[in-house]
Amino acid sequence: MADPILTLSGITKTFPGVVALDKVSFDVRPGEVHALVGENGAGKSTLMKVLAGLYHPDAGEIIYQGQPVQIDNPLAAREKGILLIHQELSLSPELSVAENIYLGAWPTNALGVLNKRKLRRDAQAALDAMGCSFGPDDRVGTLSVAMQQMVEIARSQAFSANVVIFDEPTASLTDTEKDQLFTTIRGLQRQGVGIVYISHKMDEIFELTDRITVLRDGQVQGTVTTRETDATAVTRMMIGRTLEAYFHKADSTFGEEVLRVDGLSLQGQFEDVSFSVRQGEVLGFYGLVGAGRSEVVETLFGVRKADRGTLQWQGAEIPLPTPRQAIDLGMALVPESRKEQGLVLMMGGMENTTLPHLASYARSTVMDRGKERATFDEYKDALSIKTTGPDQPVSTLSGGNQQKFVLAKWLCAGPKLIILDEPTRGIDVGSKSAIHTLIAKLAEQGLAVIVISSEMPEVLGVSHRVLAMAEGRLVGEFEGDAMTEENLIDAVSHHLARPAAE
Amino acid sequence: MSATNSITKAGGHSSVTRLLMRNHIWVFLALTIVVFSTASPYFLTINNLGNVLTQAAFIGILAIGMTLVMIDGEIDLSVGAILALASALAIGLQDHIGIWPAVFVGFLSGAALGFLNGTLVALSGMHSFIVTLGGLIGIRGLVFIYTGEDALMVGDFSYTEYPEIYLGPISLTAMIFIALALFFQWILSSTRHGRETYAIGDNIDAAHDAGINIKRHKIINFTLCGALAAIAGILLSMRLGTAEPNAGKVWELWTIIAVVLGGTRLQGGYGSMWMTIGGVLTLAVLRNGLRLLNTPNYVELMVMGTVLVLALLIDKLLSRQEA
Ligand SMILES: Nc1ncnc2c1ncn2[C@@H]1O[C@H](COP(=O)(O)OP(=O)(O)OP(=O)(O)O)[C@@H](O)[C@H]1O
Ligand SMILES: [Mg+2]
Numbered sequence: 001m002a003d004p005i006l007t008l009s010g011i012t013k014t015f016p017g018v019v020a021l022d023k024v025s026f027d028v029r030p031g032e033v034h035a036l037v038g039e040n041g042a043g044k045s046t047l048m049k050v051l052a053g054l055y056h057p058d059a060g061e062i063i064y065q066g067q068p069v070q071i072d073n074p075l076a077a078r079e080k081g082i083l084l085i086h087q088e089l090s091l092s093p094e095l096s097v098a099e100n101i102y103l104g105a106w107p108t109n110a111l112g113v114l115n116k117r118k119l120r121r122d123a124q125a126a127l128d129a130m131g132c133s134f135g136p137d138d139r140v141g142t143l144s145v146a147m148q149q150m151v152e153i154a155r156s157q158a159f160s161a162n163v164v165i166f167d168e169p170t171a172s173l174t175d176t177e178k179d180q181l182f183t184t185i186r187g188l189q190r191q192g193v194g195i196v197y198i199s200h201k202m203d204e205i206f207e208l209t210d211r212i213t214v215l216r217d218g219q220v221q222g223t224v225t226t227r228e229t230d231a232t233a234v235t236r237m238m239i240g241r242t243l244e245a246y247f248h249k250a251d252s253t254f255g256e257e258v259l260r261v262d263g264l265s266l267q268g269q270f271e272d273v274s275f276s277v278r279q280g281e282v283l284g285f286y287g288l289v290g291a292g293r294s295e296v297v298e299t300l301f302g303v304r305k306a307d308r309g310t311l312q313w314q315g316a317e318i319p320l321p322t323p324r325q326a327i328d329l330g331m332a333l334v335p336e337s338r339k340e341q342g343l344v345l346m347m348g349g350m351e352n353t354t355l356p357h358l359a360s361y362a363r364s365t366v367m368d369r370g371k372e373r374a375t376f377d378e379y380k381d382a383l384s385i386k387t388t389g390p391d392q393p394v395s396t397l398s399g400g401n402q403q404k405f406v407l408a409k410w411l412c413a414g415p416k417l418i419i420l421d422e423p424t425r426g427i428d429v430g431s432k433s434a435i436h437t438l439i440a441k442l443a444e445q446g447l448a449v450i451v452i453s454s455e456m457p458e459v460l461g462v463s464h465r466v467l468a469m470a471e472g473r474l475v476g477e478f479e480g481d482a483m484t485e486e487n488l489i490d491a492v493s494h495h496l497a498r499p500a501a502e
Numbered sequence: 503m504s505a506t507n508s509i510t511k512a513g514g515h516s517s518v519t520r521l522l523m524r525n526h527i528w529v530f531l532a533l534t535i536v537v538f539s540t541a542s543p544y545f546l547t548i549n550n551l552g553n554v555l556t557q558a559a560f561i562g563i564l565a566i567g568m569t570l571v572m573i574d575g576e577i578d579l580s581v582g583a584i585l586a587l588a589s590a591l592a593i594g595l596q597d598h599i600g601i602w603p604a605v606f607v608g609f610l611s612g613a614a615l616g617f618l619n620g621t622l623v624a625l626s627g628m629h630s631f632i633v634t635l636g637g638l639i640g641i642r643g644l645v646f647i648y649t650g651e652d653a654l655m656v657g658d659f660s661y662t663e664y665p666e667i668y669l670g671p672i673s674l675t676a677m678i679f680i681a682l683a684l685f686f687q688w689i690l691s692s693t694r695h696g697r698e699t700y701a702i703g704d705n706i707d708a709a710h711d712a713g714i715n716i717k718r719h720k721i722i723n724f725t726l727c728g729a730l731a732a733i734a735g736i737l738l739s740m741r742l743g744t745a746e747p748n749a750g751k752v753w754e755l756w757t758i759i760a761v762v763l764g765g766t767r768l769q770g771g772y773g774s775m776w777m778t779i780g781g782v783l784t785l786a787v788l789r790n791g792l793r794l795l796n797t798p799n800y801v802e803l804m805v806m807g808t809v810l811v812l813a814l815l816i817d818k819l820l821s822r823q824e825a
Contacts, residue, residue: 052711053713054711073713074710074711074712074713075712075713076713078712078713084711086711090705090707090708090711090712091705091708092700092701092704092705092708092709092771093704093705093771094700094704094771094772095697095700095701095704099697099701103701103708103709103712103714104709104712104713104714105712105713106694106697106698108693108694111693112693112694112695113692113693113694114692114693114694114697116692
């Protein structure tokens with residue numbers, strides 16, 4: 001077996017109030033894909049940021065290509081051949097693809113004048129090596145998320161990386177794009193690159209990786225060979241208990257119809273969408289990323305303006321609302337992107353949670369801190385949020401824990417209809433089932449719930465009824481025994497296989 | 503497959519429309535020129551256009567520095583005060599150390615104050631709005647102390663003859679403005695420092711992660727901005743032959759207006775000297791045209807204010823379409 005190209009031993013990193021990494025040892029061999037898994041806040045991203053020169057460890061040693069090294073800054077890491085593909089993409093949208101690939105290391109002459117020819121030629125070579133369909137001069141802001149990710153990965157070719165770290169790379173990719181990514185990763189693997197792969201998706205981990213290292217509360221629980229283990233064992237290492245492998249479907253009696261949508265259309269996004277949802281019902285929306293599901297619910301919530309369509313709220317026809325009106329009616333939308341929507345990054349988790357409902361937390365105009373604190377504690381426990389306290393700025397929370405505060409913020413409003421768009425994206429397996437349980441509980445309390453998900457087991461597991469969507473159209477509705485994976489796949493692929501109507 | 507195709511590239515506009523959308527200010531400028539040409543027979547004369555260019559040069563040179571700082575995502579409110587100080591020093595010191603040494607000291611004062619602004623912003627983490635607002639007040643105070651609250655007069659009148667150098671209808675002042683603008687456009691588009699200016703304003707985290715030295719970078723741009731403001735001040739002192747303590751008052755606002763009018767983004771990451779030239783010329787043409795039509799001063803201000811809001815509105819609408 002090849003010697004490790006990179007070995008970390010005894011790495012410790014503390015932040016005020018948390019030991020993010022506690023004497024972590026970890027190694028990567030050339031040509032392997034090494035999975036790093038653990039709950040939200042376990043320390044995965046922190047460990048990789050140490051490797052990428054973004055954080056300096058308090059203690060511990062890094063051995064790279066047989067030599068002890070110090071990684072002082074991101075550029076040093078990249079020059080050594082260690083490349084981090086961030087959890088949140090790290091690109092400048094206004095700059096070109098070529099400029100982004102070489103960001104911070106542009107070729108210049110002695111006077112600092114850019115050698116644009118060389119920059120473009122080198123970038124083209126890197127893109128060719130990966131089989132990208134876009135060119136070095138394209139502006140990054142005009143590319144899709146998947147293509148932007150390819151731009152980051154192209155850096156591995158440009159800097160002839162020996163170690164490439166992927167931090168939850170598939171969170172916003174479609175299935176086709178994910179397959180492309182895996183092909184790229186296997187290509188890197190063949191070149192002898194050592195790969196670290198962070199993900200919460202067990203199927204991906206078992207499809208792609210050779211070894212798995214599990215982190216819990218900043219400590220390594222163990223490293224296992226993927227072939228010799230299974231998802232149950234890995235999950236047990238992650239959360240310290242066995243996870244019940246079934247979904248908890250709400251056991252509710254359906255009440256009055258809360259929302260009915262008729263013929264909702266928005267040019268270029270979706271066509272003629274009609275459906276309804278009742279009290280106590282969980283309605284699932286299944287479809288691939290890009291099918292138009294998010295656009296539909298954003299329109300219901302007034303974020304987008306529909307071209308056509310009518311809306312009935314609790315039996316009465318109403319005009320399409322603005323977001324403020326939607327909130328006042330009793331709708332809540334938990335959007336899919338936590339970064340842009342929803343959180344004030346400098347504020348603490350408690351203030352973020354109560355922000356949209358300040359009126360109900362104030363006595364006349366003075367905030368009732370005790371009541372706020374109670375809400376905070378309630379959701380911290382219900383969603384097992386890892387935070388040092390109500391005032392820790394959410395910007396310093398791990399990605400998954402930020403996501404949980406977005407959820408908490410909308411849940412505590414006590415809405416009549418709650419729309420959850422990819423509620424478990426980037427959330428660890430343990431908390432995932434906590435969120436599923438919470439969804440069931442909400443429905444049992446009589447709320448109408450709409451859940452959008454690209455994960456079939458999830459959408460089938462939590463919903464009473466599922467709508468399948470493809471290319472902006474509803475292509476199937478399934479209930480009871482008809483709710484099967486085959487039926488959903490059939491409905492979606494059948495539609496996609498048809499030649500486009502226009 | 504079409505599901506992925508539909509999201510591969512945002513927007514379906516041709517490169518020509520995109521070019522127009524991103525350079526709307528030149529369309530706007532052309533419109534104002536057409537309007538004033540039909541309204542006043544004097545407007546479209548070589549002489550008058552030469553004048554417009556000279557009048558535009560002072561705000562223009564300030565705007566060059568402001569553009570650099572604004573693409574970085576910062577702002578410099580002290581440029582008007584730096585201009586006044588440089589012009590006061592350039593004139594006030596002449597009797598003691600001679601013309602060119604005085605000019606040089608004036609120039610250095612601007613560069614040094616810019617450096618100070620940049621260092622404070624980069625090292626303290628304070629917002630540049632606050633730092634340079636302090637600069638605006640403090641430096642203006644310095645000017646009043648130095649001039650003793652009176653205008654300084656030039657002793658050697660050969661000093662005021664340099665701006666009388668003309669190439670055809672184009673004054674030396676205007677030439678310097680154009681040359682500086684072209685030079686800094688080249689810096690922005692072709693040097694590492696220039697492109698990194700965009701990278702920093704656009705996504706400071708990405709720039710930091712890529713190992714770009716953000717602090718040094720910002721200090722350089724603030725220094726350039728201060729130095730350019732000093733150049734504008736020196737040129738102004740040559741043109742007027744006096745240095746008033748109130749010179750350049752509220753010019754920082756006109757400068758910001760010109761830059762923003764051009765289309766450079768206040769949040770940073772986007773803009774160019776071409777846009778800024780467009781914005782500066784549009785402001786100058788408006789002012790000149792309105793004066794030719796004998797518009798009262800307060801009406802002029804109202805028109806300019808309206809134009810600013812309109813231009814930004816157009817910009818907003820266009821960029822929304824592009825997205
Ligand atoms: N800059 C910081 N300041 C304070 N605490 C931090 C900082 N960065 C991370 N932490 C804390 O360190 C812990 C580990 O965070 P990290 O981002 O490494 O988790 P993660 O394993 O990547 O989780 P996720 O799966 O949610 O992305 C968390 O408790 C987080 O709040
Ligand atoms: Mg993380």
